[in-house]
Amino acid sequence: MKSELFAAAKAAMDRAYAPYSHFPVGAAILAEDGRVYAGCNVENASFPEGWCAETSALGAMVTAGARRIRAVAVIGTAALTTPCGGCRQRLAEFAAADTPVHICGPEGVRQTFRLDELLPAAFDKEHLP
Template sequence: MAEDLVTLAIAAMQRAYAPYSNFPVGAALRAQNGAVFSGCNVENAAYPQGWCAETSAIAAMIMAGETRIVEIAVAGGGAGLCTPCGGCRQRLREFASDDLLIHVCGPEGLRRTVTLGELLPLSFGPDNLR
């Protein structure tokens, strides 16, 4: 099931605009209704004004009227694992539960699968405000 997300995340990584860090990242997520949304990181000369690949994919999902993520793939270069940054972990938590599968990928494909709960233990999310 994750193969399509991995392929789309790698393709999104190749479309990233990362002239400052030279670290392109792509993401592809599956919403609860089965629709898939992808995005890439977009940097800006005023560094804090850029945004992450996961943020781009989440925004596309929200624009389509969906609010629940059931699976995501994130692709980045380098030898290490390119997991979502802290801010994106919290953004994912807003639209997913601890058992969200996060497929961590490199240009060659899937490297490892983890859950959001593993990356963001004891998280604060929407349920804390209910």
């Protein structure tokens, strides 16, 4: 399944709209329904406004009716393109602490983290009254 996530994230990265940062990113989510949902970063002239690849993939997943994440792949061209802080929190909304997040480069998976390694002491629904 890791290779399917990588391929979907890579295909999404290839479609990224990043004319300002020139930093394309792709993401793919394996949801509990067994489907893969992909997204890319989309920038606009009001840079840095726009949305991240992980946010795009989450939007596709939620729109399709899925609510739980089993695994994530993120691909960029930097050494380790990990999700930004906001995306880590968004992923935590739909994923367990032990969800694998595969960080990829064009050649494949570079490193795998658990979500709780990327977002220790996450704020979640248990913090709300």
